[in-house]
Amino acid sequence: MARTSVASSSDQGRPGLRADCARCFGLCCVALPFAASADFAVGKEAGQPCANLRADFRCGIHARLREQGFPGCTVFDCFGAGQKVSQSTFGGRDWRQEPHTARQMFEVFPVMRGLHELLWYLTEALELPPARPLHRDLRRALKETERLTHGSAEALAELDVAAVRQDVNALLLRVGELVRATVPGRTRNHRGADLVGARLAGANLRGATLRGACLIAADLQRADLRTADLIGADLRDADLSGADLTGSIFLTQAQLNAAKGDATTKLPRTLDRPAHWSARRTTTAEVLPDA
Structure with a gap:
């Protein structure tokens, strides 16, 4: 997928939730499958490295992704899950140097991405003044979700991230209702x-x-x-x-x-x-x- 910069200049408050591709082992370019379509010039299976992935885990056509038929790569965002899995969960051991870690690393990556996406939403919710009545619940959910991201590779691979999402989504729905209630009229x-x-x-x-x-x-x-x-x-x-x-x-x-x-x-x-x-x-x- 797209090899992006370390952080957005407009969002220094959430550096851990922004992709830092320099600290990732190209996980989005390997772990995830994609089919040949308007978004991807060619398809590949999950666990198969993209043909454009270089030895240094960077994209060989990063500057020309759209022109080369890979606009889908420019859209993807891992919410910082790539560097978390690479540097924290697996302690900086990359799947090329230690092939026995590859399968589990690729299984953990989408789970971590799901958790980091929830962290993004929860962090935003805590910044919304109308959501103050829910701040205690939001902080609790944020802390628990963050705790899950620090679990072992085995625990993450077995985690039911859909169930976690369901619980957090119920809370985010209430946040949305409070925010939208500040708009006059129907x-x-x-x-x-x-x-x-x-x-x-x-x-x-x-x-x-x-x-x-x-x-x-x-x-x-x-x-x-x-x-x-x-x-x-x-x-x-x-x-x-x-x-x-x-x-x-x-x-x-x-x-x-x-x-x-x-x-x-x-x-x-x-x-x-x-x-x-x-x-x-x-x-x-x-x-x-x-x-």
């Missing part, structure tokens, strides 16, 4: 909605719940998404040009990387503007054919 509920290709340019989605909504290729140009709950929303190829995502909650860098946007898209302070986004604003007239 807000929209699009939880889990099929909004593929939806024309939502200029839509008022402030305070809306878009949890798990499928927004693939949706037109969200200039949409007001302030304080919207975007956890799990599929934003692949969604056009966020000129949209206002200020204060939106549970939005991740991976979601932004999968979407389209421009210089006028307003983002939460914790996230970076993707490098592949247009430098200028794209108007609706430019992307929709004349009637």
Whole structure:
């Protein structure tokens, strides 16, 4: 997958939850499978190193991933799980030097990624003033999830991360309700909605719940998404040009990387503007054919 920088300049408060590829053994490029598609020029099995992975665990085509047919790599984010598994769980022993660790390392990586994603959401929730009534529960959940990440490789491989996610998600749902309740008036509920290709340019989605909504290729140009709950929303190829995502909650860098946007898209302070986004604003007239 993409070999990214150590940390975002906009998010120094969560360094352990940002990918540090220089300290990882290319786990996302080996442990995970992908199929030949619009996202990947070729497919590979789980546990099989990507043909572009170099001996130093860096990507040989990192600067040209999109041009070479691997946009899916530029979207992936391990939330810092790669370096955690490489340097903490396995103590800096890499799978090439010690092949007997490979299988278990590759099994542990997606589990750790799931836990780190939850840590990202819980950390964000604790930064939200409306969630103060839940801070005790959130701190407890954060501490327990962090404890799990320090377990042995054997314990992590056997962990039911889906069950952990279910418990944390119930808490995050309550957080979302408290945050959205600060928006005056009635807000929209699009939880889990099929909004593929939806024309939502200029839509008022402030305070809306878009949890798990499928927004693939949706037109969200200039949409007001302030304080919207975007956890799990599929934003692949969604056009966020000129949209206002200020204060939106549970939005991740991976979601932004999968979407389209421009210089006028307003983002939460914790996230970076993707490098592949247009430098200028794209108007609706430019992307929709004349009637």
